[in-house]
Amino acid sequence: MIVNSATFRDFRNLRDETIGFSPSVNVLWGMNAQGKSNILEGIWYFARGRSFRGAHDRDMIRNGAPAAAVSVSVGREGNQYPVVLGAELYHTGKKRLTRSGAPLSSVSEMIGNLRAVLFCPAHLSVVSGGPAERRSFLDVAIAQLDPGYIADLSLYRAALAHRSALLKKHAAGGTVTTEEWEVWADRMSDAGARIAECRAKYVEKLSRFVSAFFEEMTEGRETPSVSYRSHLLPQDGEEFTVDRGRAALFEKLTTNVERESAAGATLWGVHKDDVRLTLDGNDARLFASQGQQRSFALAMKLSEGEISRELSGEYPVFLLDDVFSELDASRRRYIMDRLSGRQIIVTSCEPSVVPDGSGTARFIEIEGGRVKRQSSEK
Numbered sequence: 376m377i378v379n380s381a382t383f384r385d386f387r388n389l390r391d392e393t394i395g396f397s398p399s400v401n402v403l404w405g406m407n408a409q410g411k412s413n414i415l416e417g418i419w420y421f422a423r424g425r426s427f428r429g430a431h432d433r434d435m436i437r438n439g440a441p442a443a444a445v446s447v448s449v450g451r452e453g454n455q456y457p458v459v460l461g462a463e464l465y466h467t468g469k470k471r472l473t474r475s476g477a478p479l480s481s482v483s484e485m486i487g488n489l490r491a492v493l494f495c496p497a498h499l500s501v502v503s504g505g506p507a508e509r510r511s512f513l514d515v516a517i518a519q520l521d522p523g524y525i526a527d528l529s530l531y532r533a534a535l536a537h538r539s540a541l542l543k544k545h546a547a548g549g550t551v552t553t554e555e556w557e558v559w560a561d562r563m564s565d566a567g568a569r570i571a572e573c574r575a576k577y578v579e580k581l582s583r584f585v586s587a588f589f590e591e592m593t594e595g596r597e598t599p600s601v602s603y604r605s606h607l608l609p610q611d612g613e614e615f616t617v618d619r620g621r622a623a624l625f626e627k628l629t630t631n632v633e634r635e636s637a638a639g640a641t642l643w644g645v646h647k648d649d650v651r652l653t654l655d656g657n658d659a660r661l662f663a664s665q666g667q668q669r670s671f672a673l674a675m676k677l678s679e680g681e682i683s684r685e686l687s688g689e690y691p692v693f694l695l696d697d698v699f700s701e702l703d704a705s706r707r708r709y710i711m712d713r714l715s716g717r718q719i720i721v722t723s724c725e726p727s728v729v730p731d732g733s734g735t736a737r738f739i740e741i742e743g744g745r746v747k748r749q750s751s752e753k
């Protein structure tokens with residue numbers, strides 16, 4: 376997939392700007408606080424349906440403006456005409472999403488039309504942070520490839536919320552019938568087992584690619600492993616199946632109600648999943664150096680791109696926010712070589728972060744929310 380261009384109106388500090396991109400390397404460069412990350416945030420909005428900084432839609436409307444509008448023209452292999460995705464954001468929280476002019480009814484309908492892999496310094500937390508960060512990595516990656524996954528996540532979350540309310544009611548002395556417990560346990564187990572299946576399959580692929588990247592990047596000096604941890608996986612060495620996962624969770628949720636009531640939370644399920652990352656056998660979160668953690672996180676992101684291509688036939692767009700400034704020259708070189716042939720949009724304070732010989736790069740200087748100039752040279 377290629378982002379041909381992006382248009383911004385009253386989006387963050389971008390008043391009215393259209394930026395054309397090259398199908399290979401694009402470097403958005405300029406001083407701090409000029410709007411480089413804002414551009415990536417606008418493009419990413421279509422991949423994820425929300426800001427990568429955790430901002431509300433209304434925060435992205437330019438201060439003092441009534442609404443923001445962003446659109447991207449996306450080219451796909453084998454398609455003669457690009458797809459134009461549009462988003463208008465309003466202060467009320469309302470938004471209008473469109474695909475080639477036709478309204479889209481929901482964010483989940485939009486997701487998948489532009490697949491992108493985003494990497495920014497905060498993503499180091501996929502290695503250094505808690506399980507929630509790794510679940511989120513999986514969810515964002517899988518959702519772009521499988522719309523059914525988003526639907527299952529919503530079903531699961533709704534059932535989990537309902538069950539939490541029942542646990543509270545029970546803890547407060549209210550009556551909850553066996554049938555009620557079973558209905559919600561059943562819904563959680565049903566969606567949960569499908570989620571676990573997607574995650575297990577995804578992690579299997581991830582593990583394969585991460586090993587290969589690490590092997591190359593460290594010339595075989597460091598050996599990573601990536602494995603999926605879930606209450607739904609059989610403990611007895613049996614192979615995971617959706618039916619087994621569903622039965623395992625249903626059993627947990629129907630036999631531990633007293634304990635869960637006392638804890639005030641559902642203690643079993645895919646909302647507790649984790650991905651265990653190790654380096655040479657040690658937990659990467661606790662033992663790996665800063666540089667090793669960064670390499671691990673990058674290997675996971677590069678792998679995400681490979682899996683996306685394996686499953687969809689096309690590479691996603693790589694959005695790299697301030698990533699190169701933290702890497703030494705040999706790792707920059709490695710990343711650029713590894714990403715050759717894909718579209719990359721990278722931000723940096725200096726155009727020189729991109730190593731020489733990185734194909735036909737386009738350098739786009741950003742100043743005060745505007746494109747100051749574009750050139751094919753640094």
Ligand SMILES: Nc1ncnc2c1ncn2[C@@H]1O[C@H](COP(=O)(O)OP(=O)(O)OP(=O)(O)O)[C@@H](O)[C@H]1O
Pocket residue numbers: 386387388405406407408409410411412413414434435436437438697722723724
């Ligand atoms: N809703 C908004 N309205 C107007 N300006 C905004 C809004 N939100 C953010 N900004 C401004 O956008 C500017 C640029 O932000 P951005 O994060 O894109 O900078 P950057 O070029 O990536 O800088 P750095 O190199 O420091 O990462 C900031 O000065 C910020 O105050």
Ligand SMILES: [Mg+2]
Pocket residue numbers: 411412413696697722
């Ligand atoms: Mg920035």
